[in-house]
Amino acid sequence: MTTTDLRVETKSSPAPARVRRGPALAVIALGAAAVVALWWRDTPHVVGPGGWLTGAGRITGLLAGYGLAVLLALMARVPALERGVGTDRLTRWHARGGRYVVWLAIAHTLLIIWGYAVTEATGVVDETVTMVLSYPDVLKATAAMALLVAVGAISVRAARRRLRYETWYHLHFYTYLATWLAFGHQLATGEEFAGHHVATACWYALYLGVAALLVRYRLWAPLALSLRHRLRVVTVVPEAPGVVSIYLYGRDLDRLRIEPGQFFRWRFLTRRLWWSANPYSLSAPPGTGTLRITVKDLGDHSAALARLRPGTRVLAEGPYGAFTAGLRCRERVLLIAGGVGITPLRALFETLPGQVTLIYRARSAEELVFRAELEEIAARRGARLLYCVGDRAVIGSPFTARELRRQVPDLRAHDVYLCGPPAMTGAASAALREAGVPARRIHHESFDF
Numbered sequence: 001m002t003t004t005d006l007r008v009e010t011k012s013s014p015a016p017a018r019v020r021r022g023p024a025l026a027v028i029a030l031g032a033a034a035v036v037a038l039w040w041r042d043t044p045h046v047v048g049p050g051g052w053l054t055g056a057g058r059i060t061g062l063l064a065g066y067g068l069a070v071l072l073a074l075m076a077r078v079p080a081l082e083r084g085v086g087t088d089r090l091t092r093w094h095a096r097g098g099r100y101v102v103w104l105a106i107a108h109t110l111l112i113i114w115g116y117a118v119t120e121a122t123g124v125v126d127e128t129v130t131m132v133l134s135y136p137d138v139l140k141a142t143a144a145m146a147l148l149v150a151v152g153a154i155s156v157r158a159a160r161r162r163l164r165y166e167t168w169y170h171l172h173f174y175t176y177l178a179t180w181l182a183f184g185h186q187l188a189t190g191e192e193f194a195g196h197h198v199a200t201a202c203w204y205a206l207y208l209g210v211a212a213l214l215v216r217y218r219l220w221a222p223l224a225l226s227l228r229h230r231l232r233v234v235t236v237v238p239e240a241p242g243v244v245s246i247y248l249y250g251r252d253l254d255r256l257r258i259e260p261g262q263f264f265r266w267r268f269l270t271r272r273l274w275w276s277a278n279p280y281s282l283s284a285p286p287g288t289g290t291l292r293i294t295v296k297d298l299g300d301h302s303a304a305l306a307r308l309r310p311g312t313r314v315l316a317e318g319p320y321g322a323f324t325a326g327l328r329c330r331e332r333v334l335l336i337a338g339g340v341g342i343t344p345l346r347a348l349f350e351t352l353p354g355q356v357t358l359i360y361r362a363r364s365a366e367e368l369v370f371r372a373e374l375e376e377i378a379a380r381r382g383a384r385l386l387y388c389v390g391d392r393a394v395i396g397s398p399f400t401a402r403e404l405r406r407q408v409p410d411l412r413a414h415d416v417y418l419c420g421p422p423a424m425t426g427a428a429s430a431a432l433r434e435a436g437v438p439a440r441r442i443h444h445e446s447f448d449f
């Protein structure tokens with residue numbers, strides 16, 4: 001199968017909605033301010049150390065409750081957020097926010113217990129027992145807290161490294177249970193809600209709104225996509241040692257409004273693979289009924305794809321990712337690919353408007369994927385294609401500011417798209433910065449989030 005089969009005339013449709021980083025963060029910050037305002041409105045004055053401890057406990061509790069809803073919304077795969085902010089950045093916000101929420105929940109628990117104990121002149125242990133056993137929904141909230149701390153603990157980098165990705169991923173689902181267990185006590189014991197119907201209605205709206213997003217985009221959207229487009233494996237083609245391309249056929253693919261540079265999460269319905277949905281970028285612009293991904297065998301899932309049979313049904317979630325033409329703001333564009341990181345850049349190399357240069361880094365010529373296609377595209381659109389081949393031990397690091405300036409005249413006037421192994425993209429990014437390319441014009445897609 002050649003790439004000419006892959007090119008398609010897309011009907012001109014309005015640009016898909018995207019929410020950029022700035023507005024997204026502003027909405028989150030405004031929500032947090034509104035939550036603290038709830039406490040402020042409800043607290044005309046604070047009396048004594050017990051009052052201050054309890055006050056701090058109420059604020060941290062409100063922020064933890066709000067934060068939990070935001071964390072779930074960030075992972076709801078809302079298309080406008082996925083396209084505008086990007087999955088890797090949303091995942092990083094989620095991970096960092098997760099740490100804050102766990103610490104806020106811990107602080108909330110300790111401060112409330114301490115505050116009540118001081119106010120009621122009782123011991124902390126007695127107060128704890130009273131609260132857990134007699135306050136409405138606090139026993140459930142205690143279980144929620146234990147789950148949150150456990151999920152937080154296994155998400156610490158050191159712990160996560162010891163777990164298989166799938167095990168960590170599925171254990172993470174306990175956050176949904178923790179959210180449900182924690183919800184009741186927020187309204188039952190939260191003074192900001194007792195007798196305040198508007199505040200209570202807003203809190204319900206926040207949580208039910210997030211639940212609706214999760215059902216809409218994490219359950220319904222993938223199901224509807226698969227029913228509508230009926231994706232199947234057409235063929236598997238070896239590309240290089242340990243690298244294969246998988247061609248997929250589907251109906252009405254142009255309705256997916258895929259942008260080159262994006263990825264899907266793919267669930268292949270075989271006995272060994274159905275339970276895992278792994279992200280792979282499209283390695284060519286979407287074609288007339290055809291999609292292509294190209295995969296390097298790095299572990300169980302990626303290695304098993306080489307043995308897929310034609311006709312295998314595929315459930316796909318997406319398209320996701322902000323690594324698209326939407327980021328470009330300059331006429332000149334530099335694409336820097338390393339190893340299998342060539343996949344999204346192969347799709348962009350063909351479609352990005354403007355003057356495009358592609359630097360493709362590989363340890364050996366044998367590892368270069370899509371050579372014929374890249375050279376055909378370069379010739380057809382008058383783009384520059386530079387291979388950077390060789391073992392680092394032999395050629396050193398090709399990504400220095402001096403070398404990049406030599407290879408790419410007027411480097412500073414470029415947008416740069418980077419995708420490859422973390423060590424390579426780290427070195428390239430630092431060299432680009434040193435060469436004067438502003439950080440806002442260095443766009444990076446990570447294959448590890």
Ligand SMILES: Cc1cc2nc3c(=O)[nH]c(=O)nc-3n(C[C@H](O)[C@H](O)[C@H](O)COP(=O)(O)OP(=O)(O)OC[C@H]3O[C@@H](n4cnc5c(N)ncnc54)[C@H](O)[C@@H]3O)c2cc1C
Nearest residue numbers: 165277278279280281294295296299300301302343447448
């Ligand atoms: C946005 C994005 C686009 C990608 N595009 C491509 C591509 O075009 N071609 C390609 O060869 N690889 C791509 N990858 C990487 C690919 O997803 C992983 O190599 C693959 O999932 C590894 O799974 P495994 O079971 O083979 O290996 P494992 O040993 O299980 O995992 C190796 C590493 O891959 C990551 N990983 C594993 N499973 C998942 C998952 N379900 N979701 C997210 N990360 C996971 C983990 O960080 C893990 O440490 C992409 C990754 C991302 C995030």
